[in-house]
Amino acid sequence: MLALHQISKTFSTPQGSLHVLNEINLTLSQGESLALMGESGSGKSTLLHIAAGLEMPNQGEVAIAGQALSSLNEPARARLRRQQLGLIFQQFHLVPSLNVIDNLSLQARLARTENTEWSAYLLDRLGLSGREEHYPEQLSGGQQQRLAIGRALAVRPALLLADEPTGNLDEQSADTVLTLLLDLVKETQCALLMVTHSARVAAPLNRTFRLHLGQLKETRQ
Ligand SMILES: Nc1ncnc2c1ncn2[C@@H]1O[C@H](COP(=O)(O)OP(=O)(O)OP(=O)(O)O)[C@@H](O)[C@H]1O
Numbered sequence: 447m448l449a450l451h452q453i454s455k456t457f458s459t460p461q462g463s464l465h466v467l468n469e470i471n472l473t474l475s476q477g478e479s480l481a482l483m484g485e486s487g488s489g490k491s492t493l494l495h496i497a498a499g500l501e502m503p504n505q506g507e508v509a510i511a512g513q514a515l516s517s518l519n520e521p522a523r524a525r526l527r528r529q530q531l532g533l534i535f536q537q538f539h540l541v542p543s544l545n546v547i548d549n550l551s552l553q554a555r556l557a558r559t560e561n562t563e564w565s566a567y568l569l570d571r572l573g574l575s576g577r578e579e580h581y582p583e584q585l586s587g588g589q590q591q592r593l594a595i596g597r598a599l600a601v602r603p604a605l606l607l608a609d610e611p612t613g614n615l616d617e618q619s620a621d622t623v624l625t626l627l628l629d630l631v632k633e634t635q636c637a638l639l640m641v642t643h644s645a646r647v648a649a650p651l652n653r654t655f656r657l658h659l660g661q662l663k664e665t666r667q
Pocket residue numbers: 457458459464466484485486487488489490491492493
């Protein structure tokens with residue numbers, strides 16, 4: 447579902463070049479879940495953004511669902527992202543002026559793959575049935591993140607990329623959200639790449655990798 451081949455990334459800063467990723471290789475198969483750990487500033491978010499095609503590497507190739515991103519122009523890349531990719535961030539990034547059902551369906555409508563039965567099922571699984579007409583500000587942090595998970599899964603993505611999805615939640619909400627996320631990932635058989643600082647959050651995932659000094663090492667299989 448995801449293949450990263452020899453990915454390198456260097457940022458130019460006023461202090462000089464910052465080499466963040468150095469020839470990273472990684473493959474993620476359908477239904478596989480992988481935790482990405484590493485110290486603050488080690489490049490986890492950068493790698494996730496490159497995997498999502500939101501940021502370009504200086505060197506190397508990203509393929510999503512068998513399609514090399516470099517072989518596509520920007521509109522085709524955007525289409526692939528909308529149809530195959532679910533993104534979840536620490537900040538929920540819901541649209542404040544849209545109600546629950548419109549936030550949930552946003553990406554699927556843009557991708558023209560909205561399925562109202564699937565959306566209703568997701569709302570139920572997320573514990574948000576009956577809240578369709580509510581706006582994000584009327585929801586708790588945990589409910590907002592569950593809605594963001596629903597929005598990402600409403601397109602039935604092949605690949606889900608999550609950057610500290612429970613980082614903004616208290617421990618109890620984090621556990622609920624994580625359990626729900628992993629259950630839905632299993633149900634939809636999508637591949638999951640999740641950035642986390644927490645070994646406890648990483649534990650239920652299939653594999654764990656650590657980024658250190660630009661290199662990726664598998665720490666648990
Ligand atoms: N656009 C940019 N320009 C310059 N430097 C950048 C840019 N984006 C990221 N960096 C630098 O690249 C390094 C890696 O950043 P990144 O956000 O990927 O780390 P991270 O492992 O996700 O950190 P954290 O755990 O704190 O979120 C950092 O030193 C950061 O300052």
